[in-house]
Amino acid sequence: MVQLGLVVAQFDKEGSVIDGMEAAAREAAAERDADIVATVEVPGSYDTPLAADRLARRDDIDAVAVLGAIVEGDTDHDDVIADAAAQGLTDVSLDRDTPVAFGVIGPGMSAAEAKARTDYGTTVVDSAVDLVEDLP
Numbered sequence: 001m002v003q004l005g006l007v008v009a010q011f012d013k014e015g016s017v018i019d020g021m022e023a024a025a026r027e028a029a030a031e032r033d034a035d036i037v038a039t040v041e042v043p044g045s046y047d048t049p050l051a052a053d054r055l056a057r058r059d060d061i062d063a064v065a066v067l068g069a070i071v072e073g074d075t076d077h078d079d080v081i082a083d084a085a086a087q088g089l090t091d092v093s094l095d096r097d098t099p100v101a102f103g104v105i106g107p108g109m110s111a112a113e114a115k116a117r118t119d120y121g122t123t124v125v126d127s128a129v130d131l132v133e134d135l136p
């Protein structure tokens with residue numbers, strides 16, 4: 001059984017997007033016979049690399065799945081956040097030699113587009129499990 005850590009970025013202007021993503025992730029884990037052994041909630045997507053690193057250090061975690069939603073704002077701030085989160089999570093995966101699946105949707109999405117992508121929680125868990133099962 002694959003043991004997962006789950007990082008959930010709570011910043012969600014609409015409120016329902018991240019909840020839907022997390023529900024989809026938990027359902028996918030159950031369907032894949034994976035166990036989510038720890039969940040860490042963080043304020044926003046920018047904060048996900050530190051939480052992922054803490055989980056990736058644990059002996060009882062095979063992979064980390066990260067969920068977040070970055071909705072387009074009035075400035076380029078969403079692009080900056082997305083780039084920082086992606087780079088930080090890539091660094092965690094390589095530094096810890098632990099799969100970190102990137103489930104942060106956005107940037108550049110409207111709230112409606114984000115709501116339409118809550119099923120991405122399923123995709124990120126599937127990716128994390130596949131990486132554990134398929135990497136040598």
